Amino acid sequence: MSQSHQQPALSKCPGCAEPPAAGDLFCGACGYDLSAVPARPGDRPTMAITVPPAAPEASPAASGGEAVRWPAAAETDSSDVPAPVHRPSDLPGTDSGGRPLAEQEQEQSQEQARAAQGQAREREQAQKQAQEQAQGPEPVGGPEPSAVPVRHDDRADPAGAEHSGDFALAAPDPRTAEHAAAAAAPAAGGKVCVACRSGRVDPDGYCENCGHAQPRERDHMEQELDSVAAVSDRGLRHHRNEDSFAVSSTALPDGSPAVVAIVCDGVSSASRPDEASAAAANAANESLLESLARGTHPQQAMHEAIVAASEAVNALAQEPAGAMEHDAHRHQNAPACTLVGAVMAGELLIVGWVGDSRVYWVPQDRTQPTARLTEDDSWAAQMVAAGLMNEAEAYADERAHAITGWLGADAYELEPHTAAFKPDRPGLVVVCTDGLWNYAESAEEMAAAVPADAQEHPLRGAQVLVGHALDGGGHDNVTVALLPFAIRPQGAGSACETV
Numbered sequence: 001m002s003q004s005h006q007q008p009a010l011s012k013c014p015g016c017a018e019p020p021a022a023g024d025l026f027c028g029a030c031g032y033d034l035s036a037v038p039a040r041p042g043d044r045p046t047m048a049i050t051v052p053p054a055a056p057e058a059s060p061a062a063s064g065g066e067a068v069r070w071p072a073a074a075e076t077d078s079s080d081v082p083a084p085v086h087r088p089s090d091l092p093g094t095d096s097g098g099r100p101l102a103e104q105e106q107e108q109s110q111e112q113a114r115a116a117q118g119q120a121r122e123r124e125q126a127q128k129q130a131q132e133q134a135q136g137p138e139p140v141g142g143p144e145p146s147a148v149p150v151r152h153d154d155r156a157d158p159a160g161a162e163h164s165g166d167f168a169l170a171a172p173d174p175r176t177a178e179h180a181a182a183a184a185a186p187a188a189g190g191k192v193c194v195a196c197r198s199g200r201v202d203p204d205g206y207c208e209n210c211g212h213a214q215p216r217e218r219d220h221m222e223q224e225l226d227s228v229a230a231v232s233d234r235g236l237r238h239h240r241n242e243d244s245f246a247v248s249s250t251a252l253p254d255g256s257p258a259v260v261a262i263v264c265d266g267v268s269s270a271s272r273p274d275e276a277s278a279a280a281a282n283a284a285n286e287s288l289l290e291s292l293a294r295g296t297h298p299q300q301a302m303h304e305a306i307v308a309a310s311e312a313v314n315a316l317a318q319e320p321a322g323a324m325e326h327d328a329h330r331h332q333n334a335p336a337c338t339l340v341g342a343v344m345a346g347e348l349l350i351v352g353w354v355g356d357s358r359v360y361w362v363p364q365d366r367t368q369p370t371a372r373l374t375e376d377d378s379w380a381a382q383m384v385a386a387g388l389m390n391e392a393e394a395y396a397d398e399r400a401h402a403i404t405g406w407l408g409a410d411a412y413e414l415e416p417h418t419a420a421f422k423p424d425r426p427g428l429v430v431v432c433t434d435g436l437w438n439y440a441e442s443a444e445e446m447a448a449a450v451p452a453d454a455q456e457h458p459l460r461g462a463q464v465l466v467g468h469a470l471d472g473g474g475h476d477n478v479t480v481a482l483l484p485f486a487i488r489p490q491g492a493g494s495a496c497e498t499v
Contacts, residue, residue: 013032193207221233229458229461230247233477241477244280258343261481275316277337283305298346310411313335313408318409338377340374348420349422349485354415354416358373359430361421362447364425372442372446373419379394379404426487427485428450428454428483432465432480433477433480435475436468450465458484462480466478
């Protein structure tokens, strides 16, 4: 979810998230110039608002029969709301504030991010030069090869980096044979710097060669199984990644496979959103694996998994204050997150969600219709459902992306949504947070962003989609999971049919 508004006084360094001392102009941990605070992103925060959802009371989906001889799923979800199939009136190309994503604004945002990174690199280079002067002359063998400019914001091709305007890192060329060999053979148990590709990383997380701060483990995560892949990235504006995911597979009692993907987005206006998303993703994944293995109908298993995830997030609010990180919001809001998940089992596609993360269906034959399979728990969706506004009016409002449903101890009530589909043709299931769909909101835009070979190479497809969000501005954390749905075509019909 989007971050809350920046406070007048910095409570954390934008470069390393360490709290600066009063009156410091530079961060004592990483040397970040605290006077050059980047401009606040143009998108508006997604705030959890305590408005009760205008939906009937939730009731569990019917349990399945013996083994995997499941009855046909109901035509309504677990909240007795008709399961959404296709949203042809989606508002295309809007950010999390509901405003058009103008190309000029995107370029300005990227330029600001590059300028801030360039200033940090200049300081790192100055620090390295001062260290070299203090240590004496360079060893015999000549100067190091010239540095190659590296673009960290949009992962551009280094071959064209000389025209990008980025500053060069004070590091050797990683493409030379000497340093490539050093990068390929790091010291036992050591890590190699992601910037210069040759220096070792010290216990504090900095390169001993170029001084570059290394990314944290959750800044960029990737995982691939045989039939599912997921990628999560911190984005260009947040100081940490508050998204989390879990992908897994198991076997049903009859031996047929079941594939699971869970994606969670921490609510930034709450305390410890990163912990909330991780707890929810792990709890939902474990619940699904246990339920599916014993033959529970996957729609019922999804409902139970969302309840388990909610309980895991609620438990975080009960932890003693001493266990919490230093957080200005920790006494105001309990940890909270959204959740969306998909299960492929027994020729069924089951989706479940709470919040505004989404699932899209992209058929392998791109001439067939695409679909969005979830309905947001948001202010705009609620206004449209109540007939108070049309979609254009609702999504143009600054409150459009304020969520009305989430997991957390301060949630009004838990309203798990589930829906079952039986696709009649092969396709790709896209499970993602708003960090991606803000840059490809309609089903058609999402299908256009998905590479043509994503069905065969889901990890590469997920990487391309994350890159699409970063190229668009990267205002939020970005997480996406891809599940290829491979079946034999069974005749004409809707691309996704509720069963």
